[in-house]
Amino acid sequence: MADRVVVDTTINDEETTVLCEPRQTLLETLRDTLGLTGTKEGCSNGNCGACNVLLDGVLVNSCLVLAPEVEGRTVTTIEGVASADGLHPLQQKFLEHAALQCGICTPGFIVSSLALLEENPDPSENEVRFWLAGNLCRCTGYDKIIRAVLDTADAPQAAD
Amino acid sequence: MQSFAFEAPTTVAEAVELLAERRGEARVLGGGTDLISQLQEGRRTAELVVDVKRIPELTALNYHPDSGLQLGAAVPCYRMYGDPEVAAAYPGLIDSAELIGGKGIQGRASFGGNLCNASPAADSIPAMIVHHASCLIAGPGGQRTVPVEDFCTAPGQTVLEAGEFLVSIAVPAPPARFGANYLRFIPRNEMDIAVVGAGASVVLGSDGETIEQARVSLGAVAPTPLLVAEAGDSLVGKTVSDEAIDEAARLAQDAARPIDDMRGTIRQRKHLAAVLTRRTLTTAIARARGAKGPQHG
Numbered sequence: 001m002a003d004r005v006v007v008d009t010t011i012n013d014e015e016t017t018v019l020c021e022p023r024q025t026l027l028e029t030l031r032d033t034l035g036l037t038g039t040k041e042g043c044s045n046g047n048c049g050a051c052n053v054l055l056d057g058v059l060v061n062s063c064l065v066l067a068p069e070v071e072g073r074t075v076t077t078i079e080g081v082a083s084a085d086g087l088h089p090l091q092q093k094f095l096e097h098a099a100l101q102c103g104i105c106t107p108g109f110i111v112s113s114l115a116l117l118e119e120n121p122d123p124s125e126n127e128v129r130f131w132l133a134g135n136l137c138r139c140t141g142y143d144k145i146i147r148a149v150l151d152t153a154d155a156p157q158a159a160d
Numbered sequence: 161m162q163s164f165a166f167e168a169p170t171t172v173a174e175a176v177e178l179l180a181e182r183r184g185e186a187r188v189l190g191g192g193t194d195l196i197s198q199l200q201e202g203r204r205t206a207e208l209v210v211d212v213k214r215i216p217e218l219t220a221l222n223y224h225p226d227s228g229l230q231l232g233a234a235v236p237c238y239r240m241y242g243d244p245e246v247a248a249a250y251p252g253l254i255d256s257a258e259l260i261g262g263k264g265i266q267g268r269a270s271f272g273g274n275l276c277n278a279s280p281a282a283d284s285i286p287a288m289i290v291h292h293a294s295c296l297i298a299g300p301g302g303q304r305t306v307p308v309e310d311f312c313t314a315p316g317q318t319v320l321e322a323g324e325f326l327v328s329i330a331v332p333a334p335p336a337r338f339g340a341n342y343l344r345f346i347p348r349n350e351m352d353i354a355v356v357g358a359g360a361s362v363v364l365g366s367d368g369e370t371i372e373q374a375r376v377s378l379g380a381v382a383p384t385p386l387l388v389a390e391a392g393d394s395l396v397g398k399t400v401s402d403e404a405i406d407e408a409a410r411l412a413q414d415a416a417r418p419i420d421d422m423r424g425t426i427r428q429r430k431h432l433a434a435v436l437t438r439r440t441l442t443t444a445i446a447r448a449r450g451a452k453g454p455q456h457g
Binding site: 003005021022023025044045046047049051052055056058059060061063065066069071106112115118130131132133134135 | 163189213421
């Protein structure tokens, strides 16, 4: 076994030090070492988007990031999306539109949609569909998810 | 996943030293979208993974209208289309940056990694070839430069020798009345691997009609992405016409030597090589005449 390494990073605004093997992915570290199981494992090869997180604000598949790579960087997971006051508007809209069934893909969709609205607060349906092309959902048929994202963009609180 | 050691050097010289010490047992990590998946699945092995993203040259993205683009080998796709100057100067490169994987992949995947992975179907390589891009390689013997069209030698194989790694890609500044495009055929709308890819670039004369320079490149029709020099050469000196474009498309089709596999047949790929060459040349010419905006399809 290769030597373990100490990684200092910031996860959901909290400074975190984690001891990990270089071969651990960020996804494994979040789930298995830190107990942040909101981020889901789907395909583990970058196709499904269930493990999407923000790395320094940029959308990435955490299954394709090695834990030591996040040294000195900031990670935002689904656990960092809601505030102490309640759900994020995106999460609320996912509930209102019943934009989930089994829920495995949902954290990835929320984080990915968050990155979209950050960059483009008023996307067209086509832009939402292309942006979310890297997130797979086998339950909903996508329409409800797309509507939830578009409705969040239209709602006044999205500007908060 | 298999165990390995991890290093994140901050200079090219340190990286060369690490890679040279471990020879074949070290792997270079850029965005990791190919490497980490290959290590997970045992398709590649490593005793040492060298993350090169802490080396400034590897993440540099510098554009100057005179000297062109210096594209660090680990610059992710999203930074290319997110840079207004780069996006305006190289719409033909942006075509491929925007269609490699989904947004999460584009947050990590780089053109340099696409080159080093050396897939015959790599989307960025034909686009770089038609832009006359070249690769800056560092190794124990110093630095050397290789044209992009000569970088891949077989599926998954490159000119990189033990201890060497790709530092950056240089793309010349686009001359006046230059236009380029890349497109691919996939059975879906997005998130797929090219059945055939095609890129083209042209430089038009001041009349906007005479073709002064042209390049055509094909992906997924041979063991490596191809520069089809004869297709580009056939256009030089000609006036833009359907006949001239058809002739270049026929030459590109002749150069294609695809295989049958799960993504397509030889017959389909030969057909696509001509169709896509015609379309990509048409878009490159329109852009050389000043057309703006992305081309989807």
